């Protein structure tokens with residue numbers, strides 16, 4: 156396909172690439188969306204009633220129970236070829252930055268899988284794989300990570316994928332440093348996005364010659380403005396989404412395909 160070859164050539168010669176992802180890149184992994192996961196037992200609650208700091212203050216056990224339910228559902232999902240292709244690209248290209256709105260942690264898991272594979276391929280050389288250590292630091296999770304916990308009282312934070320004991324208020328996870336309650340490290344309704352990640356996302360987007368936008372409806376701001384920053388800086392947009400979005404008219408290359416199928420072909424390095 157000529158357009159794909161063109162987009163690949165543009166990526167190969169670009170100085171600076173930013174990738175923006177949304178729920179669509181995890182669709183092929185079967186990750187339940189925010190609202191899908193409120194079925195059954197949870198159908199009487201709206202996410203807006205549970206994903207707030209007020210709800211956590213009022214009833215931390217209930218909020219943890221809902222997050223534990225979502226975390227278990229996500230744990231059963233595997234990164235798909237789209238996540239894997241992005242992870243490999245991040246390792247190979249130190250000038251690439253991934254900005255994601257997803258909280259499912261699948262980009263990090265894909266990177267761990269690629270890291271394990273590449274280390275094996277290179278026979279576990281003591282130097283490791285160039286670019287690998289830095290790749291994780293170039294994943295900016297704008298809405299947080301559901302597999303991470305953070306202390307509500309101090310700055311302690313840690314990836315922790317283990318199930319949470321929600322049987323009573325006393326069994327909820329506590330901070331090993333200050334003993335305050337730990338909470339999911341996600342951005343709740345009414346909370347600010349992480350400032351550092353946001354600043355880095357916009358700086359990277361402005362400097363990037365290409366922005367790849369995959370699996371997002373591009374309507375929730377400020378994330379949806381990341382591609383606009385690349386365009387203002389004179390860069391080009393590649394969009395991967397079966398459905399048109401507000402960004403579609405501004406994309407130089409558009410692939411109306413599923414990200415798990417298209418991204419491995421686009422990011423082949």
Ligand code: APR
Nearest residue numbers: 177178179182256370371372373375395396397398413414
């Ligand atoms: N490949 C590529 N794109 C896909 C696929 C797929 N296999 N399946 C669906 N899509 C597209 C849809 O066409 C849609 O445009 O992914 C997009 C998903 O859009 P949203 O559900 O609106 O998700 P997102 O853009 O990530 O939403 C942003 O809103 O709900 C809040 O905080 C939540 O982070 C989320 C934010």
